[in-house]
Amino acid sequence: MTETYSQEVVAAAMQPLAEFDVPPALQASIERHGQALLTLAVSLARAGLPEPEIRTIVDQACASYRDELIAAILALREHDEE
Amino acid sequence: MRNSDKSHDELGRIAALRRYAILDTAPEEPFDKLTQLVRDVLGVPIAAVSLIDTERQWFKSITGVSVCETSREISFCSHAIQRHEPMMIPDATLDARFASNPLVAGEPLIRSYLGIPLTTPDGYNLGALCAIDTQPRHFDASQIAVMQSFANLVLNELELRQIAMSDGLTGAMTRRGWVEAAEREIARAKRHGTEASIIVLDVDHFKLVNDVYGHPAGDAVLRVIAQRCRDALRDSDLLGRIGGEEFAVLLPETDARGAAELAERLRATIAAAPVDAGGIPLRVTASFGICALGDRIRTVEAWLAAADGLLYEAKAGGRNCCRSAVPGQ
Numbered sequence: 001m002t003e004t005y006s007q008e009v010v011a012a013a014m015q016p017l018a019e020f021d022v023p024p025a026l027q028a029s030i031e032r033h034g035q036a037l038l039t040l041a042v043s044l045a046r047a048g049l050p051e052p053e054i055r056t057i058v059d060q061a062c063a064s065y066r067d068e069l070i071a072a073i074l075a076l077r078e079h080d081e082e
Numbered sequence: 083m084r085n086s087d088k089s090h091d092e093l094g095r096i097a098a099l100r101r102y103a104i105l106d107t108a109p110e111e112p113f114d115k116l117t118q119l120v121r122d123v124l125g126v127p128i129a130a131v132s133l134i135d136t137e138r139q140w141f142k143s144i145t146g147v148s149v150c151e152t153s154r155e156i157s158f159c160s161h162a163i164q165r166h167e168p169m170m171i172p173d174a175t176l177d178a179r180f181a182s183n184p185l186v187a188g189e190p191l192i193r194s195y196l197g198i199p200l201t202t203p204d205g206y207n208l209g210a211l212c213a214i215d216t217q218p219r220h221f222d223a224s225q226i227a228v229m230q231s232f233a234n235l236v237l238n239e240l241e242l243r244q245i246a247m248s249d250g251l252t253g254a255m256t257r258r259g260w261v262e263a264a265e266r267e268i269a270r271a272k273r274h275g276t277e278a279s280i281i282v283l284d285v286d287h288f289k290l291v292n293d294v295y296g297h298p299a300g301d302a303v304l305r306v307i308a309q310r311c312r313d314a315l316r317d318s319d320l321l322g323r324i325g326g327e328e329f330a331v332l333l334p335e336t337d338a339r340g341a342a343e344l345a346e347r348l349r350a351t352i353a354a355a356p357v358d359a360g361g362i363p364l365r366v367t368a369s370f371g372i373c374a375l376g377d378r379i380r381t382v383e384a385w386l387a388a389a390d391g392l393l394y395e396a397k398a399g400g401r402n403c404c405r406s407a408v409p410g411q
Contacts, residue, residue: 025250029242036238040231044123047224057119061235064112068239072246079249079256 006041009055010034013062017069023076026069033065088205089164096136097317098206100334102244103255103263105133105140106270112239113143116211120232121145124225126213128190131200131236132159133209146214147190156183158214162197163207168226171195173218194219196226198233200240211236249323251301252308260322264332264382271334271375278375279341281331282389283311283348283368286401288327291364299359300327303366306357314348330386338374342406345370349404369396372406 014034022030037058044054088094099105113131120129128146132139139157141150154160161179162169174180174192185192194217197210211233213221221229247259255263264280271278285291285307292300304327311321311329320332331348333341349370356363371393379385392405399405 023250025245025248026242029238029245032238032241033235036231036234039234040228043224043227043231047123047228049123057123060115060119061232064115065235065239065242068110068112068242072242075246075256075258076250079258 003042005051006038006045006054009041009058010037010062012055013037013058016066017062020069020073022069023073025076026072029072030069033062037062087166089166089207091206094317095163095206095208098202098204099133099135099208100318100320102208102240103247103259103266103320104142104240104243105135106266107142107262109143113236114145116232116236116239117143117145120211120213120229123228123232124196124213124221126215128192128214128216130159130212130214131209132157132197132212133200134160134163134207139209142209152185156185158183158185158192158195159197159210159212162210162212163199166199166201166207168199168229169195169197169210170221170226172220175218190214191216193217194221196221196229198226198229200233200237202237203241208240252304252323253312254308254329255320255322257322257324260320260324260330260332261382263320263322264330264385267332267334268375268380268382268385276335277337279333279336279338279372280375280385280389281333281341281345281348281370281372282324282386282393283329283331283345283370284325284393284397285327286367286369286397291359291366295359295362295364299362299364302359303357303364307352307366307368310351311348314344314351324386330389336374338372338406341372341374342404345372345404345406349402353402367402369393369401370404371396372404374407 041054041058117129130144131142138151138154139159171177172194174186180186192214194215197212199207200209201207247255249256267278291303318334322330324330353367356365371389373389392407396403396405
């Protein structure tokens with residue numbers, strides 16, 4: 001599996017995050033998460049996992065982060081409105 | 083660039099762990115998902131996010147065994163945090179450090195271990211992400227790389243939690259984050275019979291600052307006051323912005339006298355020098371209410387209400403002063 005494929009897998013997993021109105025305070029976190037997912041995808045490939053499994057693992061790791069990100073955005077908005 | 087080695091700065095490490103305000107929090111799906119993935123991908127029966135407290139290891143997430151903490155002295159991860167690279171134990175029964183460990187000799191019969199330190203951006207190892215097998219095992223380089231990637235994801239989740247609990251203007255905790263930390267401190271203090279106190283402070287005549295000099299000046303005042311407070315606090319104390327111009331400080335293991343002394347230092351520090359608000363030197367002061375955790379206080383709301391009552395006594399008493407009490411005594 002090429003690094004290009006890893007990038008495609010991560011980009012697809014991260015796509016839903018692009019629709020969020022993310023406060024500046026959280027932008028760096030999203031970038032770090034994308035980088036960590038890419039490293040994960042590459043390391044899974046090097047460990048010999050098949051492509052569909054890599055896609056599933058990256059999707060799951062991104063989905064749990066997405067839920068936490070939404071909670072963080074709501075918490076920051078709530079605080080700003082207080 | 084790697085921060086300077088802080089593996090021997092235990093006080094700093096514990097303070098960093100406190101700042102994340104995660105100990106004794108409820109299970110959270112993102113962490114549970116990552117430990118499940120570790121278990122599935124590496125094919126191990128046990129995986130955990132272990133955080134090393136002063137005398138215990140506490141699991142933010144663990145899969146494969148049902149335990150929420152162990153003593154620190156039998157923790158494998160307490161060894162893993164002494165370094166900045168992965169720690170692998172292929173066979174614990176052959177390792178002098180662990181052969182007689184009760185987790186090896188008895189349940190869950192640990193035989194092999196891989197731990198990746200969870201290192202904060204400022205260089206402290208809070209704990210480790212670990213994979214545990216009940217069979218002897220050598221984890222190869224590709225598996226270690228996978229674990230390192232999962233550890234980076236865990237760390238990013240920890241960072242995300244902390245950002246969500248931080249006030250963007252002052253860097254203090256948000257009200258929600260501070261209240262949750264205070265709830266855990268009440269439970270901890272009641273459980274261990276230790277002291278704890280809070281200080282609430284409110285900037286005097288803050289509305290006037292905003293009305294006369296504008297909101298940027300008001301923001302500068304809040305930023306400077308938060309910084310002056312942080313400079314005077316211990317690493318273990320938690321500063322929160324709990325209202326527009328109201329802050330609270332949570333002081334673990336501090337009695338009423340210690341809290342009152344600290345509040346007086348904070349009051350004097352804030353009043354001592356003007357705040358530079360866009361080139362305009364503004365003299366600001368604050369009023370303080372200090373309340374130790376007495377027997378009758380069971381909730382954060384009650385604790386804050388008691389401290390707020392004292393704060394308003396300080397306001398009524400002329401401002402720029404402190405009032406303290408120990409409820410129920």
